[in-house]
Amino acid sequence: MIHSFIALLPDKCTSCMLCVRECPAWCIHLDSHTEEVTEPGARRPKKINVLDSFDIDYSLCMYCGICVDVCPFDALEWDQHRALISDSRVDLTLGITQLTSEKDSAN
Amino acid sequence: MMNVSVTETVSPEKWRERVLQAHDHGFVFFDFLTAIDRDSGVEVVVRLAFNDLSESISLSTSINHASLRLDSIADIFPGAGWHEREVGEMFGMNFVGNDMQQLLRHEALGLPPMRKNVVLSARVVAEWPGAAEPEIKQDGRKVGNPSRRRQRPPGVPENWLQS
Amino acid sequence: MARYQLAEHPHCEVEVLTAGLACCTLEVEAAVTAGLLIPAQLGNQASTPPSVLVISGTVTDALLPSVLDVIDRYPDAQLMSFGACATSGGPYWDSPPVTKGIDQFSDVAVYVAGCPPRPEAFVAALLSLAQAGISS
Structure with missing residues (x-):
């Protein structure tokens, strides 16, 4: 496995912020909010975190994989990926769709 | 293979004397000299070994931030001279008896960068x-x-x- | 300075000057070793100015004037910012002596992400520059 891309599995992400806080390059940005859901049979509504945005700034990322390691829910994983190049530095910041769809296209 | 390893803390006054003693005891192989910035002061560490590396000793001493002076051991281990200059440059230490000219660091940078009070x-x-x-x-x-x-x-x- | 042919796109030849400042530069050589780039025959190498100038590795404030000097010498060359260090400071983003991105001082034509980027990324960046050059 070539460690050339860190992919996000958004369904597994609980917005716990561990990856964001452990990242030595401060290159992960995560935005989320809490919602209350009432499950059938439950006495009280449950609070869950809903992921709004997840960005990795690949112009800064050093591919250390600490985020992959610390994620308790395996929501981040190493992935094979084509070359990440761009004519604009801003475009190297990838959001949820790019972080996941790139993974699907590589498979 | 390293068999016996000893760690010892000495006072700054006894530093040179203890290194010389260790040298005369047979610890003639100079491994490295480095420093760690702690709340109590800058801790200087030197690691010496027997020539066959069968035994090694780590000597450390703590110098408070107000003085930052320590006797050089470069005359005992010439190789330590470079390491002392590095520690001087990075931690602001002054090794008395060694040539403390800057090695690499840009003068304009100000404070020694490895000190914990240097704000990034x-x-x-x-x-x-x-x-x-x-x-x-x-x-x-x-x-x-x-x-x-x-x-x-x-x-x-x-x-x-x-x- | 060297002239390379892209192995998978033989029609595409680029004159590359690499300002190799740190470990990223090894990936350029790796691209040659891996057969992704084929060094063009010796001959008229010195006469052609580079079309691509690769800044690969950590730019420090102390070294910056020399790097800018090289950039100024080849005003027609397109600048490639290769790797996280050249682009943003990368792992050294918090270090006082490190320049946080060469793009603060000169226009960059293509950024390559990675620490280091893979040789394939280098070739892909060269190709994108060459194709942009053909279309414009």
């Missing part, structure tokens, strides 16, 4: 993304924050953020 301004100026918390929203509007605990970025001491 990039970490103070940049907003830490980890400070964000999930927000409680109703109809798309923020109505509260679930945690009042203030998070601090790892590796950024509290007093850096006060300025």
Whole structure:
């Protein structure tokens, strides 16, 4: 496995912020909010975190994989990926769709 | 293979004497000399070994931030001269008896960079993304924050953020 | 300075000057070793100015004037910011002596993400520059 891309599995992400806080390059940005859901049979509504945005700034990322390691829910994983190049530095910041769809296209 | 390894703390006054003693005892192989910045002062560490590496000794001494002077051991181990200059440059130590000319560091940088009181301004100026918390929203509007605990970025001491 | 042919796109030849400042530079050589780039025959190498100038590795404030000097010498060359260090400071983003991105001082034509980027990324960046050159 070539460690050339860190992919996000958004369904597994609980917005716990561990990856964001452990990242030595401060290159992960995560935005989320809490919602209350009432499950059938439950006495009280449950609070869950809903992921709004997840960005990795690949112009800064050093591919250390600490985020992959610390994620308790395996929501981040190493992935094979084509070359990440761009004519604009801003475009190297990838959001949820790019972080996941790139993974699907590589498979 | 390294078989026996001893660690010993000595006072700054006894530093040179103890290194010389160790040298005469047979610890003639100079491995390295380095330093660690601690609250109590700069701790200088030297590691010496027998020539066949069967035994080694680590000597350390703590010099308080007010003095930062220590006798050089470069005349006992010429190889230590370079290491002492590095420690001088990076920690602001002064090794008495050694030529303490700067090696690599740019003069304009100011304080010795390995000292803990040197503020990495990039970490103070940049907003830490980890400070964000999930927000409680109703109809798309923020109505509260679930945690009042203030998070601090790892590796950024509290007093850096006060300025 | 060297002239390379892209192995998978033989029609595409680029004159490359690499300002190798740190470990990223090894990936350029790796691209040649891996057969992704084929060094063009010796001959008229010195006469052609580079079309691509690769800044690979950590730019420090102390070294910056020399790097800018090289950039100024080849005003027609397109600048490639290769790797996280050249682009943003990368792992050294918090270090006082490190320049946080060469793009603060000169226009960059293509950024390559990675620490280091893979040789394939280098070739892909060269190709994108060459194709942009053909279309414009």
